[in-house]
Amino acid sequence: MATIAIRPGDISTRTSRPDVWRAGAVVLIWMSSLLVIALWVSGGGVVLVLGFDAQTLTTLGRLCGLVSANLLLYQVLLMARVPLFERGFGREAITRMHRFVGFWSFWMLVAHIVLLVAGYAAAAEINPFAQLWGFVWDYPGMLLAAAGSLLILLVVITSVRRARRRLRYESWHLLHLYAYLGVGLALPHQLWTGADFLSSPPATAYWWTLWAIAAASVLCFRIAIPVLRSWQHAIRVTEVEADGARGVTVRMSGRGLDRIAQAGQFFVWRFVDGPGWTRGHPFSLSSAPTAEGLTISARFAGDGSRRLATLRPGTRVLLEGPYGHMTGDVRTRSKLLMIGAGAGVAPLVALLQAEPWDADDATLLTRDTIPADALRQAEISDLVARRGLRHLSLPGPRSPGGSAWLPATHRDWRGHDFIRHLVPDIAEYDTYVCGPDPWMAAVTRDLRAAGFSPTLIHTESFTI
Template identity: 45%
Template structure:
């Protein structure tokens, strides 16, 4: 078998190399610069440390600074998940989601500090009329009732974003509650311009209006307008629904000129099926087959209302999409050889990557972990692709050895995770490594790969979590 018979048309094997420059590099600097600009504005308008000379001035000045920083981080949160295509391609959706969460908690505590500092300042001004002062600062001052309601909404969103709370919520419920953050930000917006001392200067107001306007514009464009246009233009409809394993179905959707989206294997879309009540709640599903000019295929494991409904879809059902998103693609490769490691339903992007990624026979290895044979997905398809393209397949069935291990229980338990991985793939240090599965399992694989000699920049992951 010659190289020309196994490489997809128009694709080339990547040369060996190191980390490449991406737009993520300047984007991170711009995010930090926005916070620096806020502190600079506070210093120019309030005098910086000179505003902390008395307790009363210090409370008000620090209250203003924490409020400004909270506002800046809230805007940054919105921009991070505005689905801006070049931001998604540079950072990756799972990394953006994690940083969105960290920034959200930082913004939350700055907002709480802002509220507390101004409440103490007002109470300290008139101790005998403390209740009236608090009513004024939270309710009767211009736009403060809106700000209070917005703060309550944002607190609700943050509380339901705590990991322990998310475990008790369905994805659909959590997603609906999370949308209230937009209402919370909008409600806190007016008081900033009517009551904030930093907004009295024209050029300062222009700066902040520009930030808020940019966040609003990109959200409207990339989260509403672009997905709506793509759904109308590509006219996707369900073509078939196939049961792959107990509780697992594959859905093939057919559409018009899907190649114009430049979708890559390993990416995912937010899917909405117009099959009745509940259609508006989108769910993220990864492609499980290489995208073609007129078809996309996803494979879904029943885990909530949306995924359970998918098994009952009928051919002809209209489909709305957002995407494509994700960076678990061949575009990340720097090495000619590949190692793909999947657990459970995490096999879906790996199956697509194996189908159309550029590699020669013997250059790709797949390790597939699953608990029981009946839960294994695509084993026949994987064997067919392996026979056609010269892939080494390693199936590892059985229950997981331990919560901190990536291995299945068995004779290999005498060896540590890194040693076993190095035995299975001796040249792991010279491969790009793609990993997909549950978050804790991905962490175990990443640690084992690093222990076996892999460079961290060669490890590419996509977490099936929210």
């Protein structure tokens, strides 16, 4: 068994860089939000809202429009995967922010429309529906804004969890891209007729600059940089093999691939193998990256993962990323507890390959309903034999008891007791958890109940 000397400084100082990124992202959000409020106040918003008349409705409608525009900007930046936000918050936090900001921007947009229509209709003493019709047909850019609003409504409806579960990933991903078009169509009327956008040259310059940055971010981080990086590293498929009864592993070669990502991260992958190649799919690295190679592993769950099994050697690969914060950079302890279910085991294996740890100081729990489905078994066995990994497989149907993340064979165990029994020296461990969201939530609850500090529990979610 190999023993690796770990110096305290190798781990304890790793968190400084993420903290800097997070601080920068938070400062940018607050500065932008304060500027939006300042624009509304400078336009006389406070005075007008106290009149308690038609102007009150109109002014509140303007405020809702400013808030909605600002939140839509954040939506674009979150979808653009700007490094400042990716590295500052991490993919899991961005996923939560994406949903939160998306729904609030939509409801602020609805309030903006309703209040403006009611305010203008009250001032002109006409029917609100007549006023709405006049807005759409008589005001510059409003017909485009109406079309954009309908597209945004479509995206919101299909993003509701119940609707999302009924859609294939490929269909949902295509529909979600219409959010870009919806925001683009809503933009002209704000910059042509919006009082708060045109009230002063600084305000006009601010909003034009803000939207230009958002558009440039999409073009740069979603298109230009991924294409350039993929061309620079010349990534191609070299080998495809079965992994477990219902899984596949794809190995790729290229130039300087050890500099492209860290173990534990994921990319959005596009394999140029025929019609439909433009649809991107997120897969984590399942082995530590080397100078010549990248590896991903997936359980068959949809068209994207099944398509991996049909790839041929030589297929060109386009990648977008890397993303994710579940890396060694967040580690602060000398020991490792890895808990994975299904395909979530793959990034944990990559981390175990890349990270320093002494024999018996790393423990891996793997959870599969069907034992034959287990991924990365050869690599896990190698870590057990060569580096002294402690591996505990937990196969079978889930427990009917309180800790449903455990199998039925452990129904008499409470989850937090099981964890404390497995790793009694909890204060010495960082824990990495990867698997389906409800399963990860159950594991996390028991980890906290066992005494793990939230700062020592590292998870990654791919669900939006």
